[in-house]
Amino acid sequence: MLISLIHHARPGRGPLLASVAAGVGVSACYVAQSLLLTLAVARGLREDLTGAVWACCGALALVAVRALLIWAREVAAARAAERVKTDLRLRLYRHLLTLGPAHVTRQRTGAVLTTLQDSVEALDRFVSIFLPQVLVSVLGGLGIVAVLALIDPPVALLVAVTAVLAAAVPRLLRHRMRQMLMDFMRGWRGLSADYLDAVQGPPALKAVGADGHFGTRLSRSAWDFYRSSLRFTQIGTISAGFVGFFAALGTAAAVGLAAWQYASGDLSVTAVFAVLLLSREAFRPVTELMAAFHAGQAALPADEAIRELLAAKPVVPDTGTTPPARTGAPPRVTFDDVTYTYPGQGQPAVDRVTITLEASTTTAVVGPSGAGKSTLARLLLRFADPDPGNGRISADGVDLRHMSLADWHTRIAVVSQEVFLFHGTVHDNIAFGRADAGPQDIEKAARAAHAHDFITALPDGYDTVIGERGLRLSGGQRQRLAIARALLADAPLLILDEATSSVDIAAERAVVDALDRLREGRTVLVIAHRLSTVADADHLVVLTDGRVAEAAPPDQLLAQGGAYARLVARQREGATR
Numbered sequence: 001m002l003i004s005l006i007h008h009a010r011p012g013r014g015p016l017l018a019s020v021a022a023g024v025g026v027s028a029c030y031v032a033q034s035l036l037l038t039l040a041v042a043r044g045l046r047e048d049l050t051g052a053v054w055a056c057c058g059a060l061a062l063v064a065v066r067a068l069l070i071w072a073r074e075v076a077a078a079r080a081a082e083r084v085k086t087d088l089r090l091r092l093y094r095h096l097l098t099l100g101p102a103h104v105t106r107q108r109t110g111a112v113l114t115t116l117q118d119s120v121e122a123l124d125r126f127v128s129i130f131l132p133q134v135l136v137s138v139l140g141g142l143g144i145v146a147v148l149a150l151i152d153p154p155v156a157l158l159v160a161v162t163a164v165l166a167a168a169v170p171r172l173l174r175h176r177m178r179q180m181l182m183d184f185m186r187g188w189r190g191l192s193a194d195y196l197d198a199v200q201g202p203p204a205l206k207a208v209g210a211d212g213h214f215g216t217r218l219s220r221s222a223w224d225f226y227r228s229s230l231r232f233t234q235i236g237t238i239s240a241g242f243v244g245f246f247a248a249l250g251t252a253a254a255v256g257l258a259a260w261q262y263a264s265g266d267l268s269v270t271a272v273f274a275v276l277l278l279s280r281e282a283f284r285p286v287t288e289l290m291a292a293f294h295a296g297q298a299a300l301p302a303d304e305a306i307r308e309l310l311a312a313k314p315v316v317p318d319t320g321t322t323p324p325a326r327t328g329a330p331p332r333v334t335f336d337d338v339t340y341t342y343p344g345q346g347q348p349a350v351d352r353v354t355i356t357l358e359a360s361t362t363t364a365v366v367g368p369s370g371a372g373k374s375t376l377a378r379l380l381l382r383f384a385d386p387d388p389g390n391g392r393i394s395a396d397g398v399d400l401r402h403m404s405l406a407d408w409h410t411r412i413a414v415v416s417q418e419v420f421l422f423h424g425t426v427h428d429n430i431a432f433g434r435a436d437a438g439p440q441d442i443e444k445a446a447r448a449a450h451a452h453d454f455i456t457a458l459p460d461g462y463d464t465v466i467g468e469r470g471l472r473l474s475g476g477q478r479q480r481l482a483i484a485r486a487l488l489a490d491a492p493l494l495i496l497d498e499a500t501s502s503v504d505i506a507a508e509r510a511v512v513d514a515l516d517r518l519r520e521g522r523t524v525l526v527i528a529h530r531l532s533t534v535a536d537a538d539h540l541v542v543l544t545d546g547r548v549a550e551a552a553p554p555d556q557l558l559a560q561g562g563a564y565a566r567l568v569a570r571q572r573e574g575a576t577r
């Protein structure tokens, strides 16, 4: 685990070495200061006042040098930590992208966020405090003992043994500490995830009267977290107490031994004074290491979470290299005998489905809730692949698995009624995914999506900040921005996912017009959760229990009086009741 942590720290090794060098310099200053003060005492005893004053001035000058070195050590350590965190965040983010949305769906979003934020932050203290401190403590400790050995070898031996004993205490308690830290971090991740659910869910929870129950659950996880953090703090205090005890015991024993040697005439008074100052300094590396030890321990569960995330395998392998058959042109997409089962589910969500989305036509998929409509869209987006050996999806004859994900995704745009707007300007939200688009391209897309007029009426027009923490837009306005975004992306294949809740939005003339314009000249798959919007589709597929019940143009299906006709009749009945 430590090796993996040191591996994470590699991008910061330059500034880390600088920080260690400065840290060793700080320790050297302490030793030199003690020696200069001893010299001052020796000169004073010989009534050499000038010599004593010079030695004191030297000790004072060292205080200034030490302050400079501490500053350099902190700056270098912070720089190292920043480099390490930036590198790690980038690696984690890139890896999350390759894992795709399926990973985040399986994990709790709050827990993934905690790994990205808190676990990476925990490495900050490991890199900036613990790692340099280990080297500084070992080098500094050895240096001080070596100087002590020149003055009084028995005292040096005594100090070395007690310092090693003091340093061993945290190591003896480390398994217990690690276990408590794991509990602490697990509790923290759970609490973060619960809070995220609580923040994102209140209206839905209130609607079913579940907010009270949720509040109890939240307070229970907060209480669990409090207890685990208390246990961790307690064990930290116990171990710090033991280190402090050994340090005090070591210093007292060293001074006692030196005093005894003085009494028996084996040591001068100046040497006793040097022992007094240096033996105290000899325990500084241990106590500093102890303080840093906590920072190092906190990184262990963080490292585990990071490694877990980095080790997660993508749900779909991105190994295809075949280029799309015809870039730019609307593709002909076929689902050939496709079966897909969600992990851990017994029944397939989509069962031996064969459908063709003819180029430049609109195919709508309808069916009762849970029939597998959204799953078809997910398979088309390659958020998942058909069960092995159970069918294939191809575009113009090329199996989607043979193309790279990036190639395939640039050919698809999705417009769903749950529009994702991030915190940023209207301009940036439309340009999302097309970084090279200029203001004219963006305005053209917005005009075609009937969004230009409402955008120019906003306080700062295209520069108005919207999305999370920004200006709130109506459902229809958000929808038109999504359409502008899709128009700008100009992908030849379009997935329209119509959520049940947005009847009013779909009824907005401007949205209907904009959608019609978007559909022109593209291959379109409409996931229709309602039937009212599918009458103008070229082709209609009725899914029930993951299977194709019937497929034909809508008029033909209505005339046949089959599953589709029954669905329409049922919906009409529902509307008149």
Ligand SMILES: Nc1ncnc2c1ncn2[C@@H]1O[C@H](COP(=O)(O)OP(=O)(O)OP(=O)(O)O)[C@@H](O)[C@H]1O
Pocket (backbone or CB within 6 Å): 105, 342, 343, 345, 349, 367, 368, 369, 370, 371, 372, 373, 374, 375, 376, 529
């Ligand atoms: N992430 C998932 N893990 C496990 N099972 C899932 C998952 N998502 C959907 N399912 C199951 O797969 C089946 C098909 O779901 P799907 O969302 O495709 O239906 P749908 O027709 O789009 O429904 P709706 O109209 O209600 O959105 C359902 O039985 C559903 O419970």
